[in-house]
Amino acid sequence: MSCKTTNADELMKTRDKILLSSLELFNELGERNVTTNHIAAYLAISPGNLYYHFRNKSDIIYEIFQEYEKLVDFYLDIPEDRPMTLDDMTFYLESVFDGLWSYRFFHRDLEYLLDRDTRLRSDYREFTNRCLAAISRIFEKLADSGIIEPQPESLRGAMSLNVWLVITNWMAYLKTAHAAKASANLSLHELKQGIYQVLTLEIPYLTPAYRKQVMALREQYRPTMPDQEETREASVN
Amino acid sequence: MSCKTTNADELMKTRDKILLSSLELFNELGERNVTTNHIAAYLAISPGNLYYHFRNKSDIIYEIFQEYEKLVDFYLDIPEDRPMTLDDMTFYLESVFDGLWSYRFFHRDLEYLLDRDTRLRSDYREFTNRCLAAISRIFEKLADSGIIEPQPESLRGAMSLNVWLVITNWMAYLKTAHAAKASANLSLHELKQGIYQVLTLEIPYLTPAYRKQVMALREQYRPTMPDQEETREASVN
DNA sequence: GACTCCCTAGAGTATATACTCTAATAATAC
DNA sequence: GTATTATTAGAGTATATACTCTAGGGAGTC
Known part of the structure; x- marks a missing residue:
């Protein structure tokens, strides 16, 4: 609640980073304006990687x-x-x-x-x-x-x-x-x-x-x- | 308010038909799910025609x-x-x-x-x-x-x-x-x-x-x- | 070293979407 | 009739989006 974790935490698993960054981006820009490609790019991972962890948006x-x-x-x-x-x-x-x-x-x-x-x-x-x-x-x-x-x-x-x-x-x-x-x-x-x-x-x-x-x-x-x-x-x- | 005009009114100008049908479709499906191509198809007019009357959505x-x-x-x-x-x-x-x-x-x-x-x-x-x-x-x-x-x-x-x-x-x-x-x-x-x-x-x-x-x-x-x-x-x- | 399992890269694809362009037709003015 | 203007068709385009597929790296295990 208090710790302002930026998503690029090295200790975090990719899956959790995806969830955290998605939430961040959704809140900031609106779900409609955030694509899976955006999320991947934001995390500097590949789309394939994202879709390995989640079946879809x-x-x-x-x-x-x-x-x-x-x-x-x-x-x-x-x-x-x-x-x-x-x-x-x-x-x-x-x-x-x-x-x-x-x-x-x-x-x-x-x-x-x-x-x-x-x-x-x-x-x-x-x-x-x-x-x-x-x-x-x-x-x-x-x-x-x-x-x-x-x-x-x-x-x-x-x-x-x-x-x-x-x-x-x-x-x-x-x-x-x-x-x-x-x-x-x-x-x-x-x-x-x-x-x-x-x-x-x-x-x-x-x-x-x-x-x-x-x-x-x-x-x-x-x-x-x-x-x-x-x-x-x-x-x- | 009371007259249940279906949009295909022959007496209506195309421009007004577009507005009316758009409203109908937006209400029914949500703006996000209604494209300009949908609207044109629904009215059986061409996309070009629609964009003649309106610059954009x-x-x-x-x-x-x-x-x-x-x-x-x-x-x-x-x-x-x-x-x-x-x-x-x-x-x-x-x-x-x-x-x-x-x-x-x-x-x-x-x-x-x-x-x-x-x-x-x-x-x-x-x-x-x-x-x-x-x-x-x-x-x-x-x-x-x-x-x-x-x-x-x-x-x-x-x-x-x-x-x-x-x-x-x-x-x-x-x-x-x-x-x-x-x-x-x-x-x-x-x-x-x-x-x-x-x-x-x-x-x-x-x-x-x-x-x-x-x-x-x-x-x-x-x-x-x-x-x-x-x-x-x-x-x- | 080989095998396995988890993870990742990255190019690629099918589909959709907003919108454009050209040419042609209908309507109107003269 | 002819010129002009308003309207329409319909093919086409650039871009985006969700998602797939193949190939491979890294770490542990035997």
């Missing part, structure tokens, strides 16, 4: 998705033996957006990817359902802890879905509506302003006891500049 | 976007000379989802399209801002009419953005998480269940006077089957 993507899945599942594991704190909630939010950032290529071309790979489609479907269940469970436990008012299950389901929709669409919003120029210059910091939006959804349900605290937390993620961000261009890539 | 997409923009702008024109009713709100919601349906290819490959066409990028950016402003204005007028409680402007802004995120991501959610098999079988009716989600966002802000009415309205859009929809496959296409 879909297999690379599928394996990257499985890593993503594993990461999110790990973070969204709700401990059932203790009440939930505000810190827990913050951790979940931060983690989810971290994951979204690390595998940000995925949601960009989601529909196309799922059309091309039926394994991926059904896996992703289940993944979504697990996430929705986790979000709903978080709401439930937040209510148990007196942080938000308890809600009937049907409403909780719809609320969880809205949270999911906001989270998974936040990146696209930033890249399409926010940045005026290229889509390259986008930071994890900006992405996390999505937390502000998620907490906005919770506001009406906060208990008086916790309202102030959560509102203060939310304030920490408030977008610095609501709109204009034209000033920085020469940055990444 | 981007120009076709750009013009389709302008139609989309015009449609939504038309529907989201808020009359300032009278208070807003619940029927107005319903009309806005229905209209927005109608537009989303008619140009559904657009949001699917949004990021790629904007990367390829800078005109489109800046136009879309402004389009988004107009939509957000309209949503915010709707909230304001709903408060004026006593349908929802009035909210400070900053909260209204964040709420409007959440509404926008839910609306623009609802289609992707349906296509990726809902349908188990192909992504083809998706109906306008299902899409409009997104209205249920949008109204879910409003619930906490409803005034006692209107709560019942809006909740009843919301109920009309409740998803029929929350999840499993495997049973129908042989349908469209």
